[in-house]
Amino acid sequence: MPQPRTADSTTSPRSPRVRPRGAGGGQQRDPEQLERLRSKIGALSTATLKRLESDLPWYRSLRPDERAALGLVAQKGIASFVTWYERPTSPAWVMNDVFGTAPTELTRSISLQRALQLIRVVVEAVEDQVPDLAGGAGEVPLREAVLRYSREVAFAAADVYARAAETRGAWDTRLEALVVDAILRGESSDALRSRIAAVGWKSDGRITVMVGSSPAEPSPSFVNELRRASARFADDTLVGIQGDRLILVLGGMANNGSDLDSAFTRLSELFGPGPVVYGPEAASLIDASASAQAAFAGLNAAPAWPGAPRPAAANDLWPERVISGDDAARRDLYKYIYVPLVNAGNGLVETLSSYLSLGHSLEATARELFVHANTVRYRLRRVCDVTGWDPLLPREAFVLQTALAVGRLTVAARPAQDRGLTR
Structure with missing residues (x-):
């Protein structure tokens, strides 16, 4: 029967089986070093803000409230580093601890490239203080911890910007859909104008x-x-x-x-x-x-x-739209084809009507109207000039024939005193 291990065994019952993740591989932190880090947070923050002012021209050009928001992020990052150095945890803390204070201000004020520049300056400011903070033998582990911490912060910054971009993209898509829907419904209001401006x-x-x-x-x-x-x-x-x-x-x-x-x-x-x-x-x-x-x-x-x-x-589907009950197409045929033909005079309506009813025959139309065939050709060219539709082409002749029918029905439905066609 196997004997239970004692405190003198090769592996102590108190020894960890898995090394915890984090800077230093789970080694114990020097209490004096941790206390020194905590006492230097204020000085580090002040030195970092000064360095941001001197090294980043774009930082100096920001508004005071924008600089304050970014300065808060930098100070929070330094304070969170001390906590992380004492007890390293998963990278999820970076999002909440560092960027949780002002993610909206950060992404609104600066680009991702500038955010990474800010992180670099903060890391350099902390690195410069490592010899004083480490106190001798702990310099190497502390410097490695700073580098690992800066990597986690950089990834967190990229995640913040990615989330902000997704949010903006989703909002822009919804706003665009609202504008399109308002256009389809014929909405005309100040709200629509502001939405149009918002979509650029x-x-x-x-x-x-x-x-x-x-x-x-x-x-x-x-x-x-x-x-x-x-x-x-x-x-x-x-x-x-x-x-x-x-x-x-x-x-x-x-x-x-x-x-x-x-x-x-x-x-x-x-x-x-x-x-x-x-x-x-x-x-x-x-x-x-x-x-x-x-x-x-x-x-x-x-x-x-x-x-x-x-x-x-x-507009090429005017006849089909009229048949399907589209009043706008009926009004357009009357306004843009029938009325101009009637107002043009010179027998254009009579010539077109005869030409269409007689099977598109120039000779038959000439006999019907007691004119020369060349006169019929001239009048049909005038029809094309006036309306933009050529009666010699079968499809366009169908449009013209529909316009004549629509125009006659429109005139017949009006009171006699309202049948003047001149516009």
């Missing part, structure tokens, strides 16, 4: 809203890739993902001289499958709601035109 929007014209489906499984970097791509064609971009819909609000489109059609085509490649529609230009972000509503109306009506280009302009 600078464009004051050429605002376009582009909508389509979002990719089925977008990568984590999808939104960043979308921003980089749109930056080639637009001065500002807002991104919104609502369910399976992707919304791009683009400001200052093609101010860099690139072709608009090419820009929309390249951007449409980043959308998911299905139609992609962009609305008409708006004068400002506050006025972009009409562009967004037209784009969404076009997206809903796009299945009625299987041959629609990708992307398609919302």
